[in-house]
Amino acid sequence: MKFLFIYRGGEVPNDRLDQNVDELWRWLDNLTEKGYEKVRFAGSGSKIISQDSIKDYSGDIFGISIIEADSLEEAKSLTDSWPELQYGGKIEILEAIGD
Incomplete structure (x- = not known):
């Protein structure tokens, strides 16, 4: 199955910008x-x-990103370690139609 991940950034403190970019x-x-x-x-x-x-x-x-995973649950699990979450970032996941 294919999914669209749309990444929306959070509020990263200035002293963490470089580290956050590297982690992303x-x-x-x-x-x-x-x-x-x-x-x-x-x-x-x-x-x-x-x-x-x-x-x-x-x-x-x-x-x-276009992501390929076996299920929506698997796709969601991939976002658990997204570094931007700790700063209020969000990922929207849309499932491909007819995939």
Whole structure:
């Protein structure tokens, strides 16, 4: 089954920013190494397209992953060690239709 993980950041204290970034990359790389993460998108460089304009994205989504897991429960369990949780970060999980 395929799932979309939408990452929304929390409020990381300034003195923890570098450590948090390192932990986030390790967490994501671990998902890839174990075969869960299939595609990763970063929020930087993103655009918002409307009928009238194209603007730089400035929202609170800082990344998205496409995850492959056997069930929603397994996908949810992958988020237990996400470093951003301790700072109020959130992950939204959407299940692929017809997967």
